[in-house]
Amino acid sequence: MNLAVQLAPAHPRGLLLQNPVMTASGTFGYGTEYAGFVDTQRLGAIVCKGTTLKPREGNPQPRVKETPAGLLNAIGLQNIGVEALIQEKAPLWASWQVPVIVNIAGESVDDYAKLASKLDGVAGVSGIEVNIGCPNVKAGGMEFGKDPKAAATVTKAVKAATSLPVIVKLTPNVTDIVEIALAVSEAGADAVCLINTLRGMAIDTDTRKPSLGNICGGLSGPAIKPIALYMVYEVAGQVKIPIVGCGGISSAEDALEFIMAGASAIEVGTAQFVNPRALLDVLEGIERFMQKEGVNELSEIIGAARH
Numbered sequence: 433m434n435l436a437v438q439l440a441p442a443h444p445r446g447l448l449l450q451n452p453v454m455t456a457s458g459t460f461g462y463g464t465e466y467a468g469f470v471d472t473q474r475l476g477a478i479v480c481k482g483t484t485l486k487p488r489e490g491n492p493q494p495r496v497k498e499t500p501a502g503l504l505n506a507i508g509l510q511n512i513g514v515e516a517l518i519q520e521k522a523p524l525w526a527s528w529q530v531p532v533i534v535n536i537a538g539e540s541v542d543d544y545a546k547l548a549s550k551l552d553g554v555a556g557v558s559g560i561e562v563n564i565g566c567p568n569v570k571a572g573g574m575e576f577g578k579d580p581k582a583a584a585t586v587t588k589a590v591k592a593a594t595s596l597p598v599i600v601k602l603t604p605n606v607t608d609i610v611e612i613a614l615a616v617s618e619a620g621a622d623a624v625c626l627i628n629t630l631r632g633m634a635i636d637t638d639t640r641k642p643s644l645g646n647i648c649g650g651l652s653g654p655a656i657k658p659i660a661l662y663m664v665y666e667v668a669g670q671v672k673i674p675i676v677g678c679g680g681i682s683s684a685e686d687a688l689e690f691i692m693a694g695a696s697a698i699e700v701g702t703a704q705f706v707n708p709r710a711l712l713d714v715l716e717g718i719e720r721f722m723q724k725e726g727v728n729e730l731s732e733i734i735g736a737a738r739h
């Protein structure tokens with residue numbers, strides 16, 4: 433069976449994954465934290481925590497709140513900053529077989545370009561995932577993901593600043609995600625990832641105050657799966673570049689739905705907080721499905737639900 437996926441077919445170096453199972457940014461740290469639970473080298477790719485030019489402390493507590501079938505988070509991009517990432521994390525990644533993709537976030541187009549240029553040529557970094565849809569930060573973030581022109585401008589700036597393959601991660605907090613996907617694809621993105629979290633909130637009736645320090649947060653987990661799946665299905669009908677599906681994937685069945693909707697690869701996030709082995713359960717379940725159904729190449733089932 434061949435589970436390999438080429439996520440950047442138009443890129444000179446490409447971004448070849450041994451299988452389609454990736455980690456969702458912000459739920460797997462820098463790939464080292466889960467070492468005791470998951471054989472990380474079996475994964476398709478690791479996407480690290482959102483990285484900014486300067487280290488960030490993140491938002492005031494509380495930052496997470498469980499909801500029925502989901503999780504609200506407002507971490508606010510707490511991270512060590514790109515310089516520390518390059519000094520402390522990348523050298524370790526360089527010795528790994530699994531490709532590591534760095535998720536970046538900026539407050540301006542220039543920030544995104546600077547981040548991309550700093551990461552260019554760093555051993556251990558195989559690609560960039562551009563977050564243009566963080567709902568939990570005051571400056572930047574979702575601003576770029578909501579407008580097709582701004583999304584295209586960020587994409588072009590990042591592509592011009594790096595020779596690494598570039599995945600642009602889209603926000604679902606828009607009227608028409610297809611329009612944004614088309615804009616970033618035309619601007620040169622090698623792949624798109626969808627979706628980031630949906631904006632939401634919760635109120636603590638004892639304190640009569642919002643449950644999250646940031647008031648609003650991003651909803652993830654099984655609650656958002658049907659929304660994410662439909663967005664992947666819609667976008668897959670319009671763009672030619674590979675799609676990474678993300679949002680509420682907890683099982684191989686979920687992952688297969690995204691693949692059949694048109695995703696070439698998938699990311700697992702919140703499910704890991706419930707089941708630290710979720711990534712490998714998803715991978716092994718996909719393998720079992722392919723074996724049972726006599727599917728030799730993953731590509732045979734990508735977009736199967738569309739034909």
Ligand SMILES: Cc1cc2nc3c(=O)[nH]c(=O)nc-3n(C[C@H](O)[C@H](O)[C@H](O)COP(=O)(O)O)c2cc1C
Pocket residue numbers: 456457458459481482483503505507509535563601627628629651652653654656678679680681699700701702703
């Ligand atoms: C605690 C937490 C932190 C996150 N941090 C980031 C981040 O730094 N950058 C980013 O692009 N997405 C971030 N996300 C969004 C996830 O990568 C993913 O798009 C979203 O959670 C939907 O997938 P899921 O339902 O499998 O979790 C975060 C999500 C959670 C739950």
